[in-house]
Amino acid sequence: xxxxxxxNLLPIARLCGLTNFTVLGCNEDKLGALLSIGLNHLPIKTxxxxxxxxxxxxxxxxxxxxxxxxxxxxxxxxxxxVRSRYPDHFEQELQDVFSKLTNIKxxxxxxxxxxxxxxxxxxxxxxxxSFQLRIIKFSEVVGTISLxxxxxxxxxxxxxxxxxxxxxxxGRVYSLQELxxxxxxxxxxxNSQELRDDLTQIRKILRGTRFPQLRQVVxxxxxxxxxxxxxENIYVVPCNTIMSTNNNNLLEYNLFV
Numbered sequence: 476x477x478x479x480x481x482x483n484l485l486p487i488a489r490l491c492g493l494t495n496f497t498v499l500g501c502n503e504d505k506l507g508a509l510l511s512i513g514l515n516h517l518p519i520k521t522x523x524x525x526x527x528x529x530x531x532x533x534x535x536x537x538x539x540x541x542x543x544x545x546x547x548x549x550x551x552x553x554x555x556x557v558r559s560r561y562p563d564h565f566e567q568e569l570q571d572v573f574s575k576l577t578n579i580k581x582x583x584x585x586x587x588x589x590x591x592x593x594x595x596x597x598x599x600x601x602x603x604x605s606f607q608l609r610i611i612k613f614s615e616v617v618g619t620i621s622l623x624x625x626x627x628x629x630x631x632x633x634x635x636x637x638x639x640x641x642x643x644x645x646g647r648v649y650s651l652q653e654l655x656x657x658x659x660x661x662x663x664x665x666n667s668q669e670l671r672d673d674l675t676q677i678r679k680i681l682r683g684t685r686f687p688q689l690r691q692v693v694x695x696x697x698x699x700x701x702x703x704x705x706x707e708n709i710y711v712v713p714c715n716t717i718m719s720t721n722n723n724n725l726l727e728y729n730l731f732v
Contacts, residue, residue, distance in 0.1 A: 497523040521550040545575035554585035573597035583607040601631035610640040637693040
């Protein structure tokens, strides 16, 4: 990946083949600089933006609509590393941005607990293939979050899901790459309470005929694969469960038990 210093942004506007773009430490000044050079004519398909910890109260997220052609995006990764309360206009402006993502397939969002259900309803139904949601805590209480409600408009298309609300790790870059990484975690016994809780969560997501294409779920960095032998025979395979001593195969859990 090639990096460009803040004061050397102007030549970017001439990169007519640019398809991937990343902005780190984003703030009001950087958005203003990008707006001034104009990037909405570029064929950017993948956009990765990380906002600073000290987000300004008057920062307008809606400017992203003017800087980039959001309808061209197929992948968006947007992270708000903000520990203070968001500005009052933040959620409405973010909803406006999401309403322009008409071709998005892969979405990663790191944020405090906001109205995710309303936000996700702005997207085209059954359009997402990958979705990562990482909650950061503004206070000790995160509040009740229902994945089923958040994803109810993406049941028919979603294939990979990452959901995390445990403590974030310093220096860790949370992105869609988490779905492909091998992460060192504590190995769980096959009768541990943590494993049972995760299986319960996955069963709630997949109950009935919901999410027929879902094949991978990551819950707080613990990965599970969904194996479908038939409509009636669906199994959850934990990636970090102790190997079976009987046949040296990964333990499988019937979804409907």
